[in-house]
Amino acid sequence: MDIIIDMNYTKQTVKSMLYGIQDDTVMVGQGKEKETVLRFAVRFPFWAVRRFLKLDMNGLCNQALDLELLMPGCNTEFEKLLYCRSLEELIACMETYLLGIFQPEGYNPNLYNSIEYLLRSKGRARVSDICGYSAVSQRQMERMFKQEVGISIKRTASLVRYQNVWREVILKEHFNVQEAVERYGYADQSHLLNEFKRFHGLWPSQARLEALESR
Known part of the structure; x- marks a missing residue:
């Protein structure tokens, strides 16, 4: 934000x-x-x-x-x-x-515990696991994320996962899509590529090239 x-x-x-x-x-x-x-x-x-x-x-x-x-x-x-x-x-x-x-006084321990768990899992954590870790019901957790972050837990996790993939795309000399699929828990290669493009507007290879050219 x-x-x-x-x-x-x-x-x-x-x-x-x-x-x-x-x-x-x-x-x-x-x-x-x-x-x-x-x-x-x-x-x-x-x-x-x-x-x-x-x-x-x-x-x-x-x-x-x-x-x-x-x-x-x-x-x-x-x-x-x-x-x-x-x-x-x-x-x-x-x-x-x-x-x-x-x-x-704006500190919300349930929110920060949940986010810490989410970041540590690099976006792979399931909603039920996040709620269990923070000892908060899913209904309460969803309401908290909407109020504090602005989107659902699941959408937040997807963004965190995308950010981690993008970090690999831009920092690694050779980005291996299939390895990233396994590392971040995507269903398959198509799932990773389509989700990346939905958030970024470009395929990973295009995004990397554009970023390097604009340095």
């Missing part, structure tokens, strides 16, 4: 957006701004947004929302970013803001 801030130096204004968790492919073209605009983004792990924003994440999947409407006054705070003279200053200023709105 992301907070994206557009800083318009020509108009001396800022605009901020909150992007919910994305489980669909989004292609963004190159902008043709006649004004001087800098885009600065903060990316959160999918389980962390609720530690900063008091929002029900249910329904925010694949949504882009005006952050000022959700958190009135935030753009006034972000105007300070216009006067930062380096990336380091931008990061430090944003960190100060985020620490100021951090909510220690």
